[in-house]
Amino acid sequence: MFPSALDDTHAFDIAQALVEGFNRHYRLFRQTSAEAKQRFEAADWHGQQRAQRERIEYYDRRVAEAVERLESEFGASRLSTGVWQQIKLHYIGLLTDHMQPELAETFFNSVTTKILHRSYFRNDILFVRPALSTEYIENLEPAEQPTYRSYYPTRSTLRETVRQIVEHFGLTLPFVDLDNDVSHILEAVLERLGDGRLKTNFQIQVLSSLFYRNKGAYLVGKIVNGFVETPFALPILHNRNNQLYIDAALFGVDDMLLLFSFARAYFMVDMAIPSATVQFLRSLMPRKPKAELYNALGLQKHGKNLFYRDFQYHLRHSTDKFRIAPGIKGMVMLVFDLPSFPFVFKVIKDFYPPQKDTTRELIQSKYLLVKQHDRVGRMADTLEYSNVAFPRARFEDELVAELKHFCPSVLEEDGDSLIIRHLYIERRMVPLNIYLQDARPDQMEHAVLEYGNAIKDLVAANIFPGDMLWKNFGVTRHGKVVFYDYDEIEYITDCNFRRVPAPRNEEDEMSGEIWYAVGPKDVFPETFGPFLLGHPGVREIFMKYHADLLDVDFWQSHKDRIGGGHVHDVFPYEQRRRFRHRVGQPFSSVDEPLPVLPPGAVDNGYNPL
Numbered sequence: 180m181f182p183s184a185l186d187d188t189h190a191f192d193i194a195q196a197l198v199e200g201f202n203r204h205y206r207l208f209r210q211t212s213a214e215a216k217q218r219f220e221a222a223d224w225h226g227q228q229r230a231q232r233e234r235i236e237y238y239d240r241r242v243a244e245a246v247e248r249l250e251s252e253f254g255a256s257r258l259s260t261g262v263w264q265q266i267k268l269h270y271i272g273l274l275t276d277h278m279q280p281e282l283a284e285t286f287f288n289s290v291t292t293k294i295l296h297r298s299y300f301r302n303d304i305l306f307v308r309p310a311l312s313t314e315y316i317e318n319l320e321p322a323e324q325p326t327y328r329s330y331y332p333t334r335s336t337l338r339e340t341v342r343q344i345v346e347h348f349g350l351t352l353p354f355v356d357l358d359n360d361v362s363h364i365l366e367a368v369l370e371r372l373g374d375g376r377l378k379t380n381f382q383i384q385v386l387s388s389l390f391y392r393n394k395g396a397y398l399v400g401k402i403v404n405g406f407v408e409t410p411f412a413l414p415i416l417h418n419r420n421n422q423l424y425i426d427a428a429l430f431g432v433d434d435m436l437l438l439f440s441f442a443r444a445y446f447m448v449d450m451a452i453p454s455a456t457v458q459f460l461r462s463l464m465p466r467k468p469k470a471e472l473y474n475a476l477g478l479q480k481h482g483k484n485l486f487y488r489d490f491q492y493h494l495r496h497s498t499d500k501f502r503i504a505p506g507i508k509g510m511v512m513l514v515f516d517l518p519s520f521p522f523v524f525k526v527i528k529d530f531y532p533p534q535k536d537t538t539r540e541l542i543q544s545k546y547l548l549v550k551q552h553d554r555v556g557r558m559a560d561t562l563e564y565s566n567v568a569f570p571r572a573r574f575e576d577e578l579v580a581e582l583k584h585f586c587p588s589v590l591e592e593d594g595d596s597l598i599i600r601h602l603y604i605e606r607r608m609v610p611l612n613i614y615l616q617d618a619r620p621d622q623m624e625h626a627v628l629e630y631g632n633a634i635k636d637l638v639a640a641n642i643f644p645g646d647m648l649w650k651n652f653g654v655t656r657h658g659k660v661v662f663y664d665y666d667e668i669e670y671i672t673d674c675n676f677r678r679v680p681a682p683r684n685e686e687d688e689m690s691g692e693i694w695y696a697v698g699p700k701d702v703f704p705e706t707f708g709p710f711l712l713g714h715p716g717v718r719e720i721f722m723k724y725h726a727d728l729l730d731v732d733f734w735q736s737h738k739d740r741i742g743g744g745h746v747h748d749v750f751p752y753e754q755r756r757r758f759r760h761r762v763g764q765p766f767s768s769v770d771e772p773l774p775v776l777p778p779g780a781v782d783n784g785y786n787p788l
């Protein structure tokens with residue numbers, strides 16, 4: 180029951196301290212995000228990568244500071260339920276006119292769950308459900324930009340308007356030839372519009388901040404014409420002389436989904452009202468859960484909170500059982516899923532076979548590395564959770580037996596619940612080994628080509644996957660191949676790429692064993708073939724496109740380039756979509772059939788709120 184009077188003398192001050200903690204967090208988060216513009220203009224790519232990495236750590240630091248303050252100033256862990264209820268009410272009051280109330284609620288949860296026992300995780304004490312609305316929030320400060328701007332061109336003013344839209348961002352670097360870029364964009368827009376008349380509501384809406392990631396800045400918006408809304412994004416890049424150009428025009432939901440994929444690094448966006456940006460983005464990608472949009476904007480703790488709410492909701496509205504994930508079982512991870520829900524749950528085992536010389540800490544550090552690294556569309560993002568309570572009745576017995584056997588240290592039974600103390604959650608894909616088993620020849624060709632491309636993208640981003648077996652890659656809904664087994668990854672720059680030494684004598688030659696000394700970071704690309712290319716059909720395709728992956732020079736030359744300070748270009752769209760490669764190509768990807776996946780590849784009906 181809620182208190183009828185707010186009579187505790189400290190509750191208001193505690194709520195105030197929590198709001199201050201959150202405000203400090205968002206101020207620093209926003210500042211780093213806004214400064215992406217200057218880093219982009221200065222072509223400070225290493226700085227951009229560093230900021231992307233560091234920004235991820237901000238949240239936990241601010242939460243730790245707030246926990247510490249609440250403990251030292253208010254003895255927070257000794258407060259009664261009644262006081263916590265009052266703190267929540269004051270907090271809601273303090274957020275009445277806040278611009279980021281949903282994030283502040285999540286911050287409240289993050290701090291209080293560090294202080295309180297699990298039995299307090301109830302909606303009268305923390306925000307199991309949101310209390311404040313994020314609709315219609317407007318910032319009327321004169322210095323603030325609106326979330327998006329609307330432009331109302333006619334056919335005859337379209338060219339001028341497109342130019343204005345780009346110029347509105349006030350980038351300080353010159354464009355190589357903005358007129359030429361605008362002509363390309365115009366051509367693309369007119370192709371989308373066809374010959375039909377522009378309807379009376381014809382307009383172009385554009386988000387007020389550019390989206391920065393790696394070496395690119397993306398202008399994001401939509402064209403509204405009658406009842407049809409077409410999302411678009413324009414990537415702005417640097418040439419060698421630090422002049423700018425627009426590289427492509429991306430149109431339609433599929434292009435947007437690839438741009439905002441879970442396998443890419445988070446964007447840097449200057450947002451006063453993140454919920455308004457998310458609402459706009461959701462109108463571009465209606466099926467993408469809000470949780471993933473918050474993640475893509477770097478607000479991953481709120482994304483995690485929303486995901487958890489979606490997951491709880493899904494659990495209540497489904498009846499199927501958690502099971503061991505299909506595919507070859509992991510040696511270090513126990514992986515399970517719920518068939519009706521398109522994610523997998525990964526728990527680190529307590530012990531591993533001898534060939535896996537690793538520890539829980541090392542594995543966690545590799546997963547963290549992936550979170551902080553540029554995932555270049557080739558590594559799945561993971562959400563890390565502590566103390567997740569699952570209903571025991573929804574687990575298959577075989578899965579419970581495996582958990583008890585392999586993961587006893589992280590498992591706790593509490594009444595009808597199974598508590599898993601630590602786990603990762605990531606998007607479910609079709610494991611590539613399973614995909615290849617069922618693949619038609621054209622699908623096999625596509626998958627093997629993609630597999631090699633995935634490795635090459637990882638290499639360019641300074642990642643050596645370690646274990647490149649097919650089972651460690653998955654195929655997404657869009658037919659992209661993505662890596663998901665992180666326990667053996669290393670930086671390319673830390674690896675020694677070596678040729679297999681010539682045998683010293685006949686004995687060496689005949690030996691079935693490795694007779695030469697191998698250091699912990701030594702890699703022998705010539706030896707990949709026998710592990711990866713047992714299937715003759717796969718081998719043929721692989722050798723056609725990716726024979727260079729078996730050559731030590733390929734790896735060494737990338738290592739040298741990265742060591743020399745080169746930062747790779749990452750394109751979240753295909754090369755042929757670039758204006759420079761566009762001779763005779765249609766602009767849109769809409770008519771391109773997506774690779775047809777085998778039946779298991781289709782995500783089943785997860786319907787986030």
Ligand SMILES: Nc1ncnc2c1ncn2[C@@H]1O[C@H](COP(=O)(O)OP(=O)(O)OP(=O)(O)O)[C@@H](O)[C@H]1O
Binds near residue numbers: 508513650
């Ligand atoms: N995102 C995913 N989508 C679908 N299946 C997955 C996913 N992640 C893992 N799996 C399944 O779980 C298995 C084990 O996962 P993972 O490779 O991460 O574990 P591991 O213990 O690190 O493996 P290894 O023994 O190769 O080191 C995979 O082979 C695959 O079948």
